[in-house]
Each structure stands twice: as structure tokens, then as C-alpha cells.
Amino acid sequence: MAAAVYILGMCVALLCGALLARGYRQSRHRLLLWSAICFVGLGITNALVFVDLFMLPSVDLHLLRRIVAGISMLILVYGLIWDSE
Amino acid sequence: MLIDGFALGFVATTSLVAAMFFLRFWVRTRDFLFMAFAIAFAFQAVASAYMVVVGNPNRVRSWIYAVYLATYLLLLFAILRKNRRARR
């Protein structure tokens, strides 16, 4: 069940990232660029959790997960503060 | 580990900030999609904070998975609802 939630989370985040990336290509508003990067990063984070817990149990990826999540959120907040007018 | 707590706290705080921005966007646009994002990020903040308190982030309680699932479904619902309207 947990695995399914992480996979779904990855899919939803990547979907949002893809839609925002397409929107950025059309409208060039930077808010969409930063948001797209963030959602792709959160999707990668979910994928890393899945890999960490279910595919490579001997490897500890949790610090990498934290870093990717933290950078993604930092980019989003940067975009929200500077580019949402 | 302190650095893990720091990282979780960082994600919790930035998620809370993001949630507040999305809440403000919802107030201005009344677009439910922004409310869905606000809820999703608010929950991410709560879940991250919870993981700090609990101390063992790899085995969290089932309710956290259930609520994450609900927020993902809420986002998908908001996106589909927006497109159902647009096709009218």
C-alpha cells in the first residue's frame, strides 16, 4: 500500500511538472518554470523513496531524498516570492 | 540525527509558505485548483513535522499514507474538474 502511494505521488508530481513545463513554454512566465522544476523534483523524491525502501533496501538514500525535496521546495518558494507578482 | 531533523523542518516550513501562497491565489481567483495545492502542501508540512516528532521516518503510520493518498486524489480531482468545465 505504501509503495502504491509513493508511485501515485510520483505520477501526480510529474504530471503537474509536465503541465507546468508546457505552460512555461507557451507563456514564458517564470513562476511556471520554478513550479515545474519543483514538481519534477518532488516526483524524483517520491521515486527515490520507492527505490530506497523497496528496491535497494541495503542502500540508505534518505539524505539524498531530503536534499532533493529541500532543493525542490526552495526553488518553489523562491519562484512564489519573486515571480508571482 | 540533527541534520535529518533540519531537513524535515526545512521542507515543513517551505511547504507551509507554499501553502499560504496557494491559499492567497485561491482567494484572488476562486480557482479550486489552488485550494487543492494549498491543502496538499499544508499536509506535506504537517507530515514532515510529524516525522521529526516520531523520529523514525521510514516507518510512518498508515494514516499518513492515507492522507497523502487523499491529497493526491484531491489534486487529480481538481485538475479533471477544471478540464470538465473547459470542455463545456
Place this chain on the structure above:
Amino acid sequence: MFPDAQPTSSDVDRFILEEIDSVPHLEGLLLLWRSAPKHCTAEEISKQLYVPLNQASSILDDLLRRGLVSRGSGGQAVVYDSGSDTRNRLIEAVDRTYRRELIRISGMIHSKPSAGVRAFADAFRFRKDRD
């Protein structure tokens, strides 16, 4: 969609809410509409509207992207795209309304959520065709 009907004031408002990002955008569009079929460059727009050149260029880019204006052959100048009669009548109504109700229209434009926020919401539409 009744192509022969006159645009109503809610048509005008809806057009402004959907397509116009700022007051200089509206004035740029109306300037081009009134000057048609004369082409205008960003410099000319910048001078007429008293806005900096980069803002005038970005306005022209936005109008181009929305299909409201088109580029002249081989140059930087743009002209109002008068291909659609329905839209011509709509812009004429917008022009009349803006001249009569300047304060209300600019107030309406200023109270819109910013273009970036709207673009964010629009990004989640799978298909961009509107009515």
C-alpha cells in the same frame, strides 16, 4: 455564439478579463486596432504609450502569442489582425467601452490576479481551445 449579434458589455468584460494583462496591454492593442492596417514597431508603441521599450516589446509579444496581432513580413512591426469580423466588432466595443468607462475598466484590470498566477492555472487545462 451568434456571429451577427452585437458584442454585449459582458462580452467586453470577459474579453478584458481573459486576454488583457495590464492597462498598457489594452492601450497597446487599441492603438494597433485604430492604426490598422498600418504596422507599428515596439519603439512607436513605447513612445505613444509612454512606457519603456522593453515593456512595449513584451506587450507586443503577448499580443502576438494571443493571436490578436500579427507580424508584418520581414520585420519587427506588428499590425492588428483584422481577420475575424466577430473580433473586430468586439474590439470596437472594447474601444468604446474603455473610452466611456476608463476608471471601471482599469480597476477591473488591476484587481485581476497576476498574469503568472493565471498562467499557472491555465497550464492545467489539457486543451487550450476556449469557446
